[in-house]
Amino acid sequence: MTIVFLTMSAVTVLGAVLAVTLRNLVHCLLALVLFFLGIAGHFFLLRADFLGAAQILIYIGAVAVLILFAIMLTRNITGTEGGRGSLGGAWWLGVGIAAALAGLMCAASRRSGLAEKLPYGATEEGVVKEIGRLLVTDWVVPLEIMAVLLTAALIGAVVIALEEERKR
Amino acid sequence: MDAIYQLIHAYCPTMPDLLALVLAILLPIAIVMGVFLTVFALLTWVERKALGRIQNRRGPNRVGPVGLFQPIADGLKLLTKEDIVPDAADKVVHFLAPVLVVVPAFLVLAVVPVARGFVPVDLNIGVLFALAVSTASVLALFMAGWASHNKFSLLGAMRGVAQVVSYEVPMVLAAVVVLMAAGSLSSVTIVEAQRGLGGWFVCKPWGFVGFVIFQLCAMAEVARTPFDLPEAESEIVAGYHTEYSGFKFALFQMGEYVAAITMGGITVTMFLGGYLGPGSDLPKIGWLISACWFFAKFGIIVVINIWARGTWPRVRVDQLLGFAWKLLLPLSLVNIVAMAVWHFSPSKLVGWVASAVLLAVAIVALVRLNAGAAFEKRSYRFTS
Numbered sequence: 197m198t199i200v201f202l203t204m205s206a207v208t209v210l211g212a213v214l215a216v217t218l219r220n221l222v223h224c225l226l227a228l229v230l231f232f233l234g235i236a237g238h239f240f241l242l243r244a245d246f247l248g249a250a251q252i253l254i255y256i257g258a259v260a261v262l263i264l265f266a267i268m269l270t271r272n273i274t275g276t277e278g279g280r281g282s283l284g285g286a287w288w289l290g291v292g293i294a295a296a297l298a299g300l301m302c303a304a305s306r307r308s309g310l311a312e313k314l315p316y317g318a319t320e321e322g323v324v325k326e327i328g329r330l331l332v333t334d335w336v337v338p339l340e341i342m343a344v345l346l347t348a349a350l351i352g353a354v355v356i357a358l359e360e361e362r363k364r
Numbered sequence: 365m366d367a368i369y370q371l372i373h374a375y376c377p378t379m380p381d382l383l384a385l386v387l388a389i390l391l392p393i394a395i396v397m398g399v400f401l402t403v404f405a406l407l408t409w410v411e412r413k414a415l416g417r418i419q420n421r422r423g424p425n426r427v428g429p430v431g432l433f434q435p436i437a438d439g440l441k442l443l444t445k446e447d448i449v450p451d452a453a454d455k456v457v458h459f460l461a462p463v464l465v466v467v468p469a470f471l472v473l474a475v476v477p478v479a480r481g482f483v484p485v486d487l488n489i490g491v492l493f494a495l496a497v498s499t500a501s502v503l504a505l506f507m508a509g510w511a512s513h514n515k516f517s518l519l520g521a522m523r524g525v526a527q528v529v530s531y532e533v534p535m536v537l538a539a540v541v542v543l544m545a546a547g548s549l550s551s552v553t554i555v556e557a558q559r560g561l562g563g564w565f566v567c568k569p570w571g572f573v574g575f576v577i578f579q580l581c582a583m584a585e586v587a588r589t590p591f592d593l594p595e596a597e598s599e600i601v602a603g604y605h606t607e608y609s610g611f612k613f614a615l616f617q618m619g620e621y622v623a624a625i626t627m628g629g630i631t632v633t634m635f636l637g638g639y640l641g642p643g644s645d646l647p648k649i650g651w652l653i654s655a656c657w658f659f660a661k662f663g664i665i666v667v668i669n670i671w672a673r674g675t676w677p678r679v680r681v682d683q684l685l686g687f688a689w690k691l692l693l694p695l696s697l698v699n700i701v702a703m704a705v706w707h708f709s710p711s712k713l714v715g716w717v718a719s720a721v722l723l724a725v726a727i728v729a730l731v732r733l734n735a736g737a738a739f740e741k742r743s744y745r746f747t748s
Contacts, residue, residue, distance in 0.1 A: 222510055226457065229503060246549075249492045253536075257499035261529055264506060268522070324489060324549055 201241060208234025221267045229260050246324045392484040396473050404621050405435035411670050418674035438614075445610040450513060453607065457511035462612040464504035465619035469626055471497045475551050476629040479639050479655035483552055490551035491543065494630050495536055498585065501623060502528040505594065505604050508616070512607035520603025523681065524594030528585055530685050534692035535581035538574045541703040542634045545571070551630075555638035564637035569720040570703045573727075575635040577696050579668070582627035584688070586620055589673035593681060628665040636661045691734050698726040 211231030218224045232255040239248035331339050409424065409432060416423025424431035449458055475490035477483035487493050502525055509521020542565055543549060546557035558564045565571035584591040595603030605616045632638055641657035644650055679687070702719035709715030 220454075222454075222457070226503075226507070245487060245489045246492070249489050249496045252500060253492070253496035256503065257496060257532065258529065261502060261506075261525055264525065 201238075204234055204237045204241065208238065221270070222264075225260060225263055225267060228263070229256055232256050232260065244323065246327060392482070396478070396484055397470070399478070400470075400473055400622065400625060403625060404618060405439075407621060407625065407666060408435050408438070408617075410666070411673075414667070414670045415674050418671075442614040443611050447610040447612060448607075450607050452513040454511040454513065457507050458607075459612075461504050461508035461511060462608065462615035462619070464507065465501055466615055466622065468497045468501045468504075469619050469622035472623075472626040472630065476626065476633055477552050477555055477638055478629075478658050479651045480644055481651060482655070486550060486552050489549045491539060491549050491554065491630070491634065494551075494626070495532075495539065498623065498627065499528060499532050501619065504619070508608065509604035512604075514607050516600040516602075517604050517606045519600050520594045520596075520606070523600075524587060524604060526681075527587065527591065527593060527684060530688040531581045531584040531591075531692075534577055534688060534696045535585060537693070537696035537700065538577040538581065539634060540696075540700055541565075541570050541574045544700070544703050544707070551633050551638075555633055555640060558637040558640055564635065564640070566635040566637075568706070569716065569723055570699050570706055571635055573695065573699050573702070573723050575631070577692050577699070578635065579631055579665070581688075581692065582624075582631060583669065583672065584684070586623040586627055588620075588624060588669060590676040590679055591684060592678060593684060596678060598678075624669060625662075625666075628662050628669070631665055632658060632661045636665075686734070691730055695726060695730055698723065702726075 208231055211227050211229075211234055214227035215224050215231055218227060232251060236248045236251040236256075239245070239251055412434070413423040413431070424434040427433040427437045449455060472494045474484045475487055475494050477486075483490075505524045505528075506521045509517040509519075509524070512518075542554060545565060545568075546554040548554060548557070566575045587594050593599075593603075595605065600606075605613060608616060638661075639654035639658040641654065641660075644654035644657055646653060702722045705722060706715040706719045709718055
C-alpha cells in the first residue's frame with residue numbers, strides 16, 4: 197500500500213512539475229494529464245472509486261480536451277519564441293503561495309473533523325448511493341445553483357458565437 | 365476473482381496463499397487478453413469477408429482455408445515493415461501515441477462480465493469506469509495527430525476530438541436509463557437486473573431507444589465507418605495515423621478494433637442481458653452456456669457494426685455534430701423522462717404505453733425539427 201502510494205505520489209508530483217516547467221504547450225498538457233491520472237489513482241487508492249472515475253471522465257476526457265482546443269487557437273505552441281524560463285523570475289513567490297495554500301487547506305481539513313467521518317458510508321454500494329442521495333437532499337441548493345451557472349455559461353458561449361456569425 | 369481464488373483453494377489446498385492470490389489475479393487477465401486478442405484477429409477476417417460479400421467480391425481467400433490465416437499474415441507483414449518516423453515529428457509523443465491508444469481499450473475489458481461469475485474486476489462503479497476510460501483514448505488520438513507534424517494528421521485528430529467529445533454526452537445519458545433501472549453502476553448487478561422473460565432492457569421502450577442511441581454513439585466513439593471522419597481516406601489521406609507505418613500502424617488498427625469489441629461488450633452487458641439466456645443458470649455447465657450466450661449476442665452487435673460499415677456512406681462533419689447535439693442529446697434526455705414515467709406509473713401496462721407514446725412523440729418531433737430544407741428544383745441564375 198505504501199509503495200503504491202509513494203509511486204503514485206511521485207508520478208503526480210512529476211506531472212505537476214513538468215506541467216509548469218516544460219516549454220512546449222502540448223507537452224505541458226500531456227504532463228497535466230499525467231497529473232490528473234495520478235490524482236485519479238489516489239482516489240482509487242482511497243477506495244473513492246466514484247471520484248476516481250469522475251476524475252478521469254471529467255478532467256481527462258473533457259477538461260484536457262478543452263485545454264487542447266484552447267492551445268490549438270494560440271500562437272507559439274512550441275515555446276521557441278519569446279524569452280526563456282517559463283517560470284519567470286518570481287518563481288519563489290509562486291512556491292510560497294502554494295505552500296501557504298497547502299498549509300491552510302491542511303489546517304482547515306484537520307480542524308473540520310473530516311477525518312473522523314471518513315469511511316463515509318464506505319460500503320460496497322454505499323458511496324455512490326450516498327453521494328447521489330446527499331446531492332438531491334442536503335446539497336440540492338448548491339447543485340441547482342451550479343447547474344444554473346453552467347447553463348448560463350453555455351448560453352453565453354452560444355450568444356458570443358452568434359455575434360461572431362452576424363458580423364461576417 | 366474471488367471465485368477463482370476459491371476454486372484454486374478447493375483444488376490445490378497446499379498452494380501458498382500469496383501464490384494463489386497472484387494466480388487468481390493474473391488468470392482472468394490472461395484469459396481475457398487471450399480470448400479477446402483471438403476475437404480481434406478473427407474479427408478482422410470476418411469483417412473483410414463480410415465487406416467483400418456486401419461489395420460483391422470474395423475478400424481474403426489465399427492464406428489458409430477460406431483465408432482464415434490472413435490476420436497472421438497481416439501481423440507478420442506489419443511487424444517486418446520499416447518503422448518510419450517523420451523528421452519533423454515530435455519523437456516522444458509520436459512514439460507514445462500508439463502505445464496509449466491500446467491501453468484504454470483493454471482497460472475497459474476489465475469490467476465486462478463475459479460469463480456467469482466471470483468478470484475480471486467487479487468494480488462497484490463498473491459502467492462509469494468503462495465510459496470514463498474509453499473516452500481517454502481521444503488523447504492518444506490527438507497525440508498521434510499532433511506529433512506527426514502533418515496537416516492531414518492534425519485535421520483528422522481535431523475531427524476525432526470534436527466527434528468523441530460530442531458523442532460522449534448522449535452516450536452517457538443513454539446509459540443513465542440502465543443505471544436507473546438497475547439501481548447500480550456495477551456491470552454484474554446490471555446484468556442480474558435483466559433476469560426473466562422480456563427482462564432485457566432492450567425489450568422496454570426506454571431501453572430500446574437507449575440501446576439505439578448507445579449503439580450509434582459507440583460506433584461514433586470508436587470512429588467506425590459511417591462516422592470515420594478522423595481517418596476519412598477520400599478527404600485527409602488516413603487522418604491521424606497518416607504518418608505511422610509498420611507495427612505502430614497495426615497498434616492503431618488494434619486499438620480501434622479492441623475499442624469496438626469492448627464497446628460491443630458494454631452494449632451487450634447493459635441492454636441485451638449480458639450473459640443471461642436459457643440454460644445460463646444450470647449448476648455445472650451454466651458458466652459455459654452463459655459464455656456462449658454472451659458471445660452470441662456480441663456477434664450480433666459485431667455483425668450490425670460491419671453491416672453499417674458496408675452499407676452506409678460516410679456522413680459530413682456538420683451532419684455528424686448536428687446529429688449528436690440536435691437529435692441524440694435531446695432524445696436521450698426525453699428517454700430519461702420516459703424512464704421516470706415508467707418507474708412511477710401504477711401498473712406495467714400504463715408505464716409501457718405512457719413511455720412508448722412519450723418517446724414516439726419525441727422522436728417524431730425531433731426528426732421534424734431536424735429535417736433540413738426540402739429539396740427544390742435547382743434554379744440557375746445565368747442561363748437562358
